[in-house]
Amino acid sequence: MRMNDSGLDGYNFAYLDEQTKRMIRRAILKAIAIPGYQVPFGSREMPLPYGWGTGGIQITAAVLGTDDTLKVIDQGSDDTTNAVNIRRFFSRTAGVATTTKTTEASVIQTRHRIPEKKLREDQVLIYQVPIPEPLRFMEPREIETRKMHALQEYGVMHVKLYEDIARFGHIATTYNYPVRVNDRYVMAPSPIPKFDNPKMNDMPALQLFGAGREKRIYAIPPYTKVSSLDFDDHPFEVQKWDETCALCGASDSFLDEIVLNDTGDRMFVCSDSDYCEERRELGYKGTQPEEQGDAA
């Protein structure tokens, strides 16, 4: 059943054996058919620890073909440990082309961010998910949370948001902000900042979510309604910054705050490194000189 001999000797294409990939693809198909529903699957041991993306990497292995181009993001960046290692893993075991450019990728595995650049229909976005159950904080029993999903008993999600407002005066949840998919299932969008929540709505690309330790796969098909939960008098809002990116001057991207020294100097830069680089290549400039940016 080997599809291709490219990649590392002694390993099957994209690491997983073909039967496992079939099993994962079946789970993915079911997940796409029921947007937001968590499909259990037989998660395999992967050569990296739980919490490093074992769920995402299994989905990537199952959907990857020889002609795909893979991009891996960790916290928006292409050159952080997780991103570098997973990219190298697939270029060795599958021999596929890799890229850091959002526009060139056909499969994007991500941790904690959605690229700033709008995704297209021919792209697949794969999220790494640590805790797939949005109700877990309120209800520890799995048997009960499944029943709550089945009967759409989602009142407790608002109890959590109520608690935020009561304590902080506003909805203080900033990442893994619960969403409702297709007006049916409440879903944990993985720990992306709520800044990225609106991007999930009506996205042309297919979105797949994999939780390796919790053995769940879920999905949002292209062009599906995804709405963030909120109150009538405390509507959903995304983060805003007073600053712009110090390197490229962008005012519309998610910014990371970087401490430069121990005298309190800091700079704000785009968390999406590809977006920032592309803007700089086009000649956009921020407030801080380039050499400081390289040091950061």
Added chain:
Amino acid sequence: MQHESISLSDHKPLLSVNDISHYYGNSIGCRNVSFDLYPGEVLGIVGESGSGKSTLLKCLSASLAPSTGSILYRDRTDAVHDIYAVSEAKRRMLARTDWGIVEQNPRDGLRLNVSAGANIGERLMAVGARHYGDIRHEALGWLGKVEIDLNRVDDFPATFSGGMQQRLQIARNLVNKPRLIFMDEPTGGLDVSVQARLLDLLRRLVSELNLSVIIVTHDLAVARLLSHRLMVMQRGEVVESGLTDQVLDDPHHPYTQLLVSSVLVA
């Protein structure tokens, strides 16, 4: 002993219990219990521990399916539901809109990891309330009604005393105006002065809101104070039932006589 003498505005029963039995394997939880509960009526169930009171209450409150028998509930639209024959979705919907369950241990009935206000607001949000200001207003109103300091609205229930937790649990259950409340030893574990205040509060709320209540207790004083009608249970069976004063002042069954004569007089 019949009890049609109680004057009631509505003569259709709210809850009809027909021949309920529950067995734990070979041992009896409760056996052949039948009764009707009318709107606005408070029914006390008394008996020694192990007599099947709590088993019966669990069966009635849709949290434990009885081995045999049926329970019919008449909802606000006058439609009658067999609560163990309808879908689980419907049953759970009734449980959070029409019924309230006050647990003996308030920690079982409260969410300890969210504030008092969120505890009260939960049932409102469960049925679709999405306006924070309204929910909070309602929560504060109910804290007032159950005599908890309004400043405590954002505190965790774990920081409350036992009596306050019990009152919070009552507020949490009554917030969306249920019609039927199940209580399992609501005053258990509270000292007498706190007990007395809680009983006063319950009596007031029951009459203000025209609630129907089924209350399980082993404390005859509580039963006499709150309930209109009494059922005495022994070894899983109802041995005597009737008007509270009738049963307590003129007990017929030997076990009821024993129970009444065992009350300590301070």
